[in-house]
Every structure is written in C-alpha cells, then in structure tokens.
Amino acid sequence: MPISALITNIDHRKTASLIGKWQVIIDPMEHGLYDIDEVERLNGYFINQKMEARNELVEYDFDTGDSLDVPGDWNTQRQELFFYEGSIWYRRSLTYEEQADKRLFLYFGAANYHAVVFLNGEKLGEHTGGFTPFNFEITGKLKQGANFVVVKVDNTRQHSAVPTKMFDWWNYGGLTRRVLLVEVPETFIQDASIQLAKDSQDTISGWVQLNGKVAAQQITIRIPEIGIEYQLETNAQGYAKFTFTADLELWSPENPKRYTVIVTAETDTFEDEIGFRSIATRGQDILLNGEPVFLRGVSIHEEAPFRAGRAFSREDARTLLGWAKELGCNYVRLAHYPHNETMVREAERLGLMIWAEVPVYWSIDWENPDTFANAASQLTELVTRDKNRAAVILWSVANETHASNARLKFLSDLAHKTRELDPTRLVTAALFHDAPDGTTIRINDPLGEHLDVLGCNEYWGWYFGNPDLPDLLEWETRYDKPLIMSEWGGGALYGYHGDTLTRWSEEYQEELYKRQTKMFRRIPFLRGLTPWILMDFLSPRRPLPYFQDWYNRKGLVSNRGERKKAFAVLQAFYQDLAQQ
Numbered sequence: 189m190p191i192s193a194l195i196t197n198i199d200h201r202k203t204a205s206l207i208g209k210w211q212v213i214i215d216p217m218e219h220g221l222y223d224i225d226e227v228e229r230l231n232g233y234f235i236n237q238k239m240e241a242r243n244e245l246v247e248y249d250f251d252t253g254d255s256l257d258v259p260g261d262w263n264t265q266r267q268e269l270f271f272y273e274g275s276i277w278y279r280r281s282l283t284y285e286e287q288a289d290k291r292l293f294l295y296f297g298a299a300n301y302h303a304v305v306f307l308n309g310e311k312l313g314e315h316t317g318g319f320t321p322f323n324f325e326i327t328g329k330l331k332q333g334a335n336f337v338v339v340k341v342d343n344t345r346q347h348s349a350v351p352t353k354m355f356d357w358w359n360y361g362g363l364t365r366r367v368l369l370v371e372v373p374e375t376f377i378q379d380a381s382i383q384l385a386k387d388s389q390d391t392i393s394g395w396v397q398l399n400g401k402v403a404a405q406q407i408t409i410r411i412p413e414i415g416i417e418y419q420l421e422t423n424a425q426g427y428a429k430f431t432f433t434a435d436l437e438l439w440s441p442e443n444p445k446r447y448t449v450i451v452t453a454e455t456d457t458f459e460d461e462i463g464f465r466s467i468a469t470r471g472q473d474i475l476l477n478g479e480p481v482f483l484r485g486v487s488i489h490e491e492a493p494f495r496a497g498r499a500f501s502r503e504d505a506r507t508l509l510g511w512a513k514e515l516g517c518n519y520v521r522l523a524h525y526p527h528n529e530t531m532v533r534e535a536e537r538l539g540l541m542i543w544a545e546v547p548v549y550w551s552i553d554w555e556n557p558d559t560f561a562n563a564a565s566q567l568t569e570l571v572t573r574d575k576n577r578a579a580v581i582l583w584s585v586a587n588e589t590h591a592s593n594a595r596l597k598f599l600s601d602l603a604h605k606t607r608e609l610d611p612t613r614l615v616t617a618a619l620f621h622d623a624p625d626g627t628t629i630r631i632n633d634p635l636g637e638h639l640d641v642l643g644c645n646e647y648w649g650w651y652f653g654n655p656d657l658p659d660l661l662e663w664e665t666r667y668d669k670p671l672i673m674s675e676w677g678g679g680a681l682y683g684y685h686g687d688t689l690t691r692w693s694e695e696y697q698e699e700l701y702k703r704q705t706k707m708f709r710r711i712p713f714l715r716g717l718t719p720w721i722l723m724d725f726l727s728p729r730r731p732l733p734y735f736q737d738w739y740n741r742k743g744l745v746s747n748r749g750e751r752k753k754a755f756a757v758l759q760a761f762y763q764d765l766a767q768q
C-alpha cells in the first residue's frame with residue numbers, strides 16, 4: 189500500500205509558487221502561541237490581527253515588521269539571527285482563484301524543525317522533521333480576494349528529537365525550501381512507484397495510488413520511447429499494482445539514461461523522467477546492473493557554496509555536484525539528512541549514485557518510542573519522495589551511533605522498516621569501528637547483521653595521530669559484506685601553508701589524503717569511499733578563531749570555492765581507480 193498522503197513528483201504538477209518575501213515576527217518566548225499561563229491562545233499571531241481603531245491595542249503587526257526570503261534559512265539572512273534557536277512566525281498573503289472541480293494543497297519542501305501551519309487563522313496542522321516535504325489540503329478554504337498563510341517554525345534542539353541536541357552542522361532554521369500551492373483534479377494520481385523489481389533488469393513493477401471519489405479507474409502506463417503501453421485498473425481504494433517487462437537501456441554513471449514515463453488515469457496524468465537500474469550485493473561486492481562497482485564518492489552537506497546557508501537552488505546543486513564530477517566521482521553521500529529534491533534529481537541527471545540518509549545521528553534517545561516514530565516518519569517521507577530515483581542506491585538509517593541493546597533494537601527496526609518501504613535498494617549505516625587491537629582494526633558492530641552494506645567512519649591521522657598513522661593500519665571485518673569508508677579526512681584552511689605536521693595547513697590535509705588512499709588499497713573488502721567532506725561548512729562546534737571561525741574545515745574545497753591541495757590527491761586516486 190502507499191505509504192503516506194504526501195504528493196510526489198512535485199516538479200511535474202500544476203503549482204503556484206509562494207517563494208519570495210514573507211513577513212516575520214521573531215518570537216523566542218512563544219508569546220504568539222501561549223498566554224502567561226502557557227495555555228494556547230485563541231488570538232495568537234496566527235490570526236494576523238490589524239489595529240482597526242485608534243484606541244485598539246494589538247502588540248504585533250506583520251505588515252510593518254521585518255521580512256525574510258523563502259526559501260532560505262533565517263540564520264544567514266540577518267546577523268542577529270545567526271545563532272538564533274527558537275520560533276519565528278512567517279506570514280504571506282495570497283490570492284488564488286479556486287476552480288470548482290479542482291483540489292488545492294499547500295506544499296512545503298521542508299521547514300526546520302517543527303512547523304505549525306495556519307490558513308486565514310485556522311490551524312491546518314503540524315509537521316516535525318527539518319528535511320522532508322509535507323502538505324495540507326486546503327480545498328474550499330480559500331476566500332475570494334486576499335488570504336493569509338501563517339507558519340510558526342521552531343528550530344529548538346531537543347534530546348528526544350531527530351537529530352538530537354548535539355550535531356556537527358549549523359542548526360539553520362526556517363522555511364528552508366520552496367513553498368507551493370499544488371492544484372490537482374478532484375481525483376488525482378497521488379503517487380506511483382515505478383522501478384525495476386529487485387534483482388531484475390527488465391521487469392518494471394510498482395503501484396499507482398489515486399486519491400479522490402472516482403477510485404476505480406482505467407490506468408495506462410506509457411514509456412513512448414520504447415513503445416510500452418500497459419493498462420491496469422485501480423480497485424475501490426484507488427490502488428493498483430503492476431508488473432511488466434521492458435527492453436531497457438539501464439541507468440548508470442556512464443550512461444545516466446532516463447525515460448519519460450507517463451501515467452494516465454481517467455481524471456489525471458502524471459509524467460516523470462525515470463531511470464532504471466538494478467542494485468544488489470554479492471558477498472563483498474556491490475553490483476550495479478549486475479556488474480561489480482567501486483563507489484568513488486564524496487560526502488556533501490546541504491550547504492550553499494559561496495554565500496553560506498542552506499543550499500536549495502538548482503545552481504547550488506550544480507556547483508556542488510560539478511565539483512564532485514571534477515573529482516572523478518560516480519557517487520555522493522548526501523549527509524546527514526535528506527537533501528532537497530533538486531539535488532537528488534540533478535545528481536541523477538549527472539550520473540551520480542546516491543547514499544541518502546535520515547538524521548539519526550550520535551546520541552539519539554534510543555528508548556523513546558516517540559523518537560523512533562519520528563525517525564520512521566522522516567524515513568517514510570524520504571522514501572516516498574525519492575523512490576523513483578534510480579540514482580539512490582543506498583538508504584542509510586544512522587550515523588556514528590554507539591553500540592547498546594536499545595540502539596540495536598531501534599536501528600534494526602528502522603532497517604526493517606526501510607525494507608518494508610522499499611525492498612529494491614540496499615540498507616546501510618555509518619558505523620564506528622572497534623578500538624584497534626595493536627594495529628589491526630575490526631569492523632565488528634552487531635548492527636552489521638541487519639545491513640546490506642557497511643559504512644565506517646574513521647579519522648586516523650586527524651583525531652588520532654598524525655598523517656602517517658594510516659600506514660600502520662590493517663583492517664578486518666567479521667562480515668561477508670561490502671564496506672564503504674563513509675568518512676575520513678582532516679581540516680585545512682585554504683591558503684594556509686606549513687609542513688605535513690602543521691595542523692590546519694593544506695599540506696597536512698594533502699599528506700593525510702595520500703596516506704589514507706594508500707591504506708585503502710590494502711583493504712580487500714572496501715567497495716566505496718566518501719571522504720569528509722566536499723566543502724567547508726558552518727558548525728557551532730568549531731569556534732577556533734582564524735582557522736575555523738565557525739567552519740568545519742575538512743572541505744576539499746573552501747566555502748568560497750577554492751580547491752585545497754588534497755583535492756588533486758583524491759582526483760588522481762579516483763582517476764587511477766576508474767581505469768582499473
């Protein structure tokens with residue numbers, strides 16, 4: 189069955205954009221929502237009140253206040269909001285002519301972290317999780333003339349949240365991705381899953397889900413380029429499964445082939461560009477379209493090149509992914525949370541395979557059932573959005589989490605849930621390795637039993653020892669499964685020079701990359717790499733003046749786009765690997 193009421197394939201729907209300036213009120217005390225007894229107010233900021241009479245008292249006014257750009261984090265738009273954690277109210281007026289036979293949805297690409305959404309003073313609902321889309325139906329709720337949408341976004345960190353209180357990236361708050369009005373027919377194609385069946389290279393299988401009164405309909409799936417026209421009928425719940433064979437040119441990094449796929453119902457049409465590929469493991473190999481592949485990757489945060497702040501545009505995606513291509517990558521790790529859909533689609537277009545992940549990171553509240561439900565819901569929204577993207581080959585359920593029984597239960601349940609949502613892709617997580625036994629390091633995390641591919645983060649030569657340390661190390665694994673070194677690297681300030689033992693110098697980082705890449709040649713079960721990280725990124729855990737100035741400096745490229753010396757080391761290594 190379909191997995192949520194999220195409208196997918198949003199780029200191909202009829203939409204009206206609500207991007208641009210939104211009026212805002214900063215509200216660290218939540219005064220716009222609660223009275224002095226902390227009880228929810230009936231006349232909070234969401235009613236968007238105006239002083240009508242001279243003697244009236246209204247102590248806020250969206251119209252004469254500040255504004256912020258949407259999409260955009262608030263932190264990099266106003267100096268005084270750089271470190272801000274709390275609530276901000278957004279208001280936007282809109283006029284839209286509703287059609288009698290159409291339905292309307294208000295769609296958010298993401299809001300970090302918790303959003304409460306109101307239309308004309310009426311609460312539509314809430315959403316938790318800072319990196320996945322959500323939508324509310326507003327059919328019949330718009331008035332003639334001016335309407336207003338008010339959203340309270342709160343980025344307060346909490347121990348029981350996902351991510352938890354501690355993480356190594358900037359806690360960008362706000363309406364960080366696009367906001368749209370989506371217009372669909374009364375009965376519309378809510379969602380469709382269209383991918384190759386597990387382990388097949390010529391059998392497309394999936395399902396179509398309609399939403400609306402006319403549930404039982406005749407559906408046609410067409411792939412005009414190869415003459416496919418397949419008919420099916422939805423049941424009384426608007427649902428139909430299908431399976432058919434097709435003679436396909438498969439998607440791969442060398443040939444990122446996508447087909448136009450058209451799903452036609454009696455009342456709606458759905459079109460998308462879809463690639464087809466198979467992904468599997470055999471022993472310690474990863475097989476793409478049946479052939480062993482080595483994942484030449486790099487980790488990327490959703491951080492905007494040049495201007496700082498959250499990345500959201502096509503241009504941001506092209507710059508970041510362009511650098512990955514220049515490095516010789518065929519793969520990227522989109523860390524540590526779901527990136528925007530444009531990023532995923534651009535990677536697919538450019539032929540970059542993707543590791544996608546949810547922000548289950550460090551010291552999650554493993555025993556809390558609400559925390560699990562939260563992680564599962566973010567995962568569901570991610571899979572719902574991206575399940576038709578051939579580029580996505582790995583779903584990662586966690587990053588760097590310390591072993592415990594509660595953690596094993598949480599993460600094995602989450603891995604199980606991932607396979608229920610999508611049986612076709614591989615499940616992974618970025619693990620810690622064991623403490624070394626002499627100079628031998630073992631991959632031994634019991635979570636490995638529940639994963640298809642093992643990720644491992646290691647910082648030999650940076651957090652432990654100096655750049656020559658990797659020369660001494662040997663790796664072992666208890667698993668007959670592929671390993672990706674999902675993080676490794678060290679910091680360097682672009683333009684700062686010294687010898688190979690001088691911290692923060694480009695030479696230190698360069699030497700580290702030389703020694704690490706030499707070590708990788710000695711790990712027989714290694715099948716992929718995503719060094720940390722493509723570009724320097726902001727993090728409140730990085731206060732060291734001059735060298736850091738709030739930036740994590742492990743980028744191969746500075747935040748201004750300058751390539752550090754290590755860039756060329758990795759590039760040469762990948763060139764060599766690509767020729768083998």
Ligand code: GCB
Pocket residue numbers: 356524587588645675720740742
């Ligand atoms: C890690 C984390 C990553 C950090 C990185 C670092 O292990 O997974 O989020 O940014 O180390 O730079 O310390």
